[in-house]
Amino acid sequence: xxxxxxxxxxxxxxxxxxxxxxxxxxxxxxxxxxxxxxxxxxxxxxxxxxxxxxxxxxxxxxxxxxxxxxxxxxxxxxxxxxxxxxxxxxxxxxxxxxxxxxxxxxxxxxxxxxxxxxxxxxxxxxxxxxxxxxxxxxxxxxxxxxxxxxxxxxxxxxxxxxxxxxxxxxxxxxxxxxxxxxxxxxxxxxxxxxxxxxxxxxxxxxxxxxxxxxxxxxxxxxxxxxxxxxxxxxxxxxxxxxxxxxxxxxxxxxxxxxxxxxxxxxxxxxxxxxxxxxxxxxxxxxxxxxxxxxxxxxxxxxxxxxxxxxxxxxxxxxxxxxxxxxxxxxxxxxxxxxxxxxxxxxxxxxxxxxxxxxxxxxxxxxxxxxxxxxxxxxxxxxxxxxxxxxxxxxxxxxxxxxxxxxxxxxxxxxxxxxxxxxxxxxxxxxxxxxxxxxxxxxxxxxxxxxxxxxxxxxxxxxxxxxxxxxxxxxxxxxxxxxxxxxxxxxxxxxxxxxxxxxxxx
RNA sequence: GGUAUCGUGGCCGAGUGGCUAGGCAGAGGUCUGCAAAACCUCGUACAGCGGUUCGACUCCGCUCGAUACCUCCA
Numbered sequence: 155x156x157x158x159x160x161x162x163x164x165x166x167x168x169x170x171x172x173x174x175x176x177x178x179x180x181x182x183x184x185x186x187x188x189x190x191x192x193x194x195x196x197x198x199x200x201x202x203x204x205x206x207x208x209x210x211x212x213x214x215x216x217x218x219x220x221x222x223x224x225x226x227x228x229x230x231x232x233x234x235x236x237x238x239x240x241x242x243x244x245x246x247x248x249x250x251x252x253x254x255x256x257x258x259x260x261x262x263x264x265x266x267x268x269x270x271x272x273x274x275x276x277x278x279x280x281x282x283x284x285x286x287x288x289x290x291x292x293x294x295x296x297x298x299x300x301x302x303x304x305x306x307x308x309x310x311x312x313x314x315x316x317x318x319x320x321x322x323x324x325x326x327x328x329x330x331x332x333x334x335x336x337x338x339x340x341x342x343x344x345x346x347x348x349x350x351x352x353x354x355x356x357x358x359x360x361x362x363x364x365x366x367x368x369x370x371x372x373x374x375x376x377x378x379x380x381x382x383x384x385x386x387x388x389x390x391x392x393x394x395x396x397x398x399x400x401x402x403x404x405x406x407x408x409x410x411x412x413x414x415x416x417x418x419x420x421x422x423x424x425x426x427x428x429x430x431x432x433x434x435x436x437x438x439x440x441x442x443x444x445x446x447x448x449x450x451x452x453x454x455x456x457x458x459x460x461x462x463x464x465x466x467x468x469x470x471x472x473x474x475x476x477x478x479x480x481x482x483x484x485x486x487x488x489x490x491x492x493x494x495x496x497x498x499x500x501x502x503x504x505x506x507x508x509x510x511x512x513x514x515x516x517x518x519x520x521x522x523x524x525x526x527x528x529x530x531x532x533x534x535x536x537x538x539x540x541x542x543x544x545x546x547x548x549x550x551x552x553x554x555x556x557x558x559x560x561x562x563x564x565x566x567x568x569x570x571x572x573x574x575x576x577x578x579x580x581x582x583x584x585x586x587x588x589x590x591x592x593x594x595x596x597x598x599x600x601x602x603x604x605x606x607x608x609x610x611x612x613x614x615x616x617x618x619x620x621x622x623x624x625x626x627x628x629x630x631x632x633x634x635x636x637x638x639x640x641x642x643x644x645x646x647x648x649x650x651x652x653x654x655x656x657x658x659x
Numbered sequence: 660g661g662u663a664u665c666g667u668g669g670c671c672g673a674g675u676g677g678c679u680a681g682g683c684a685g686a687g688g689u690c691u692g693c694a695a696a697a698c699c700u701c702g703u704a705c706a707g708c709g710g711u712u713c714g715a716c717u718c719c720g721c722u723c724g725a726u727a728c729c730u731c732c733a
Contacts, residue, residue: 479673
């Protein structure tokens, strides 16, 4: 595994070799959710994408500090209520404290991310807990001369910035185009330039989320939190900054400008952006109202869903597409993912049984020959590493895993044979990639208590006896009854196996 | 209009200048008391039109189409 990890850097628009600033340490910052609504499928994408990145970096023995923020202040409602904080609005409607709302949805977010087997980041800082850092950051921008204050609000001076640096380098935009193509919005008159963005906003009287600052009682602009918290926890220069493609402009663009202005240099070496989840070809998003929440997926309680889908089905579905491609949701696609995942885990169970049965001794006595080492196995393992090294290409990893599935099943059917060493290599490879790197887990096996296992062993023994007596009536009755209890019995050459039907039980 | 990404077989989705992606669905077969599962075989896809090339789905141009973003909206 001497090949290096390459990742696509949005800033350069090409794949670059990953070379951490201070190996073996890696600093990674990912834009987290704004906690004013239930997490939906669109939230799962970046969470799982960067969970994959985290897991693979950890697998490569990097020590990763992973920061994912919680935005609980600052996002303004775009449509109806101009200038009102999103969280504040929701709070007023529901007669709750703003922080109560933020806490509620943050908790929901954690629960669903846990269900998706997304590892918790090292630190999950909240914007509301870092007002001081944000104010300090704004001060630095003002000191450097790239901001200006108007009526208690502070704005970033994009025009002045553009004289020395390039505002638009990340998103490929040109400031002049931005100026000429800006649509007219209310409340923009304070800005010198339509392309300028707020660093600090003075709160209107009805605005209940507010903090004191040198300029006014108000709240920070949207982009400043990531600049401030990134610098706070990862330093002025760190390795990876991730987020959804929809954040590329203006959020990340502005973050670069803020850091350049305040610190005198940029902060991020590699910018990574995951693509969107679409539904009927359209971005799934809060603003379009076409989102399906994770809760609804897990329960099947959305009219657009023909059934419930388990967390691992969702995770597998997302990993089957490369993170930079759009991923179109459909029931058909999710059902395909569910079945594929089931096949994958069925093969892993078969592999375990093969190893239990043949721990490597006595094979020759039992009449087995010792097959030569199978060259396909190291090749498949290497292909998995190559895929991961090539910008985290999880779909290729999965394709290779299915090649292994086919080999496992062939061995299980006695159509091929593998040495015990090869079986172990196979097991190690499969488990490394499935469990550790892709972060999948077998949801079916969770229900296999020792109690249930013992009971099933007895039932299948009785059925086996009746089968040997060709008492098909009894044997089929047992199978049919078990089927009604959601337990499927499959007769194989080495006896019968059983599984609980449906990943949701 | 600008910027970016993309258009692959029934569906989802990789990838490459000439060599099988993979999953699901479908067809045929093997195995099995039946069933299920598994295994084998199969469809010869790459928006359209030009160009470069010995050869392009893969490179270039154009056309058509889709999606995202365009100031405080994941």
